[in-house]
Amino acid sequence: MSDDDLSLRTSIIEACLEMTASGLTTGTSGNLSVRSGRDMLITPSATPYLSMTPDMIARMPLAGDGAWTGPRPPSTEWRFHLDILNARSEIGAVVHAHPTHATALAVARMEIPACHYMVAAFGGSTVRCAGYARYGSADLSALVLDALRDRTxxxxxxxxxxxxGDTLDKAMWRMTELETLARQFxxxxxxxxxxxxSxxxxxxxxxxxADYGLKS
Structure with missing residues (x-):
């Protein structure tokens, strides 16, 4: 494992622990991925964050369709991570979580309107709500890609x-801002x-x- 690879894997674990500490997710819910050359590094399935080690992070070829290497299988949500990174070359990291207020709006199947100017941090005047499909499915991935059109x-x-986000730090910042916006709404x-x-x-x-570098 190269130093760069170890650094990326360590940053993923640190982000997972940050999500738990900040209440963005609980238990083993949620998952993160980071672009790594022609591959994707993604959190393993059903692994408590506190016991996760760098070698447990799965590696998946971006050109593949589910192939992976590592001691543990990738998150069951690997498909939309893979599809997002393939569809959006400007994106370097994907964060998925179940924060309370954002998830409550998702349960109500409500988008977040421009109730606060910070909605613009996600690329437009709304944060859309993707339709429902079973977790991990190709149908869900297609719905996610549609909801993310011109959005982050x-x-x-x-x-x-x-x-x-173009980086994991930016994606994590956006998840925190998203939950804040959802709570405010x-x-x-x-x-x-x-x-x-308007x-x-x-x-x-x-x-x-545009002057703050919030486009990706």
């Missing part, structure tokens, strides 16, 4: 959420009727964000 995050109906609906920003106002924010 989406909800998954009755399931959870996905956030993307849920609380605002309890307080009254949220006022939604497309023009979000376009203005998107233009301002």
């Amino acid at each position: 995050a989406c909800l998954l109906a009755n399931h959870g959420a996905i956030a993307l 849920v609380v605002a609906r309890q307080a009254g009727e949220p006022v939604i920003l 497309d023009a106002e979000i376009a203005e924010t998107l233009a301002a964000f």
Whole structure:
């Protein structure tokens, strides 16, 4: 294992532990992947994060269809990770989790509208909610790719959420921001009727964000 490979694998484990510590996910739910040359490194299936070691991270060829190497099989959600990285060359990492408020909106099959200008951090005026299909299925992957058109995050109906980034740090930041936005929207609906920003106002924010490197 090269030093670069070890560093990537270690960063994946650190991100997993961060997700648990911050409450973005619990138990063994959630999974992460990182682009590594022509391959993808992805968390193993059903492995507690506290006991995960770098060698347990599975390696999958991006040009493959489920082939993997490692002592443990990849996450059961490997398909949408693989498809996202193949479809989006600008993306270097994919984070999937089940944060409480984002998942609650996904259970209600609601998208997140422009209730706050930070929705622009995900590429547009909404965070879409992908339709429902069984976890790990090709049908779910197709729905995810559609919901992620021109976006860097989406909800998954009755399931959870996905956030993307050119780096793992950026994808993790987006997952945290996504859950914050979801919580704000849920609380605002309890307080009254949220006022939604216009497309023009979000376009203005998107233009301002260009200087902050938030495109991928």
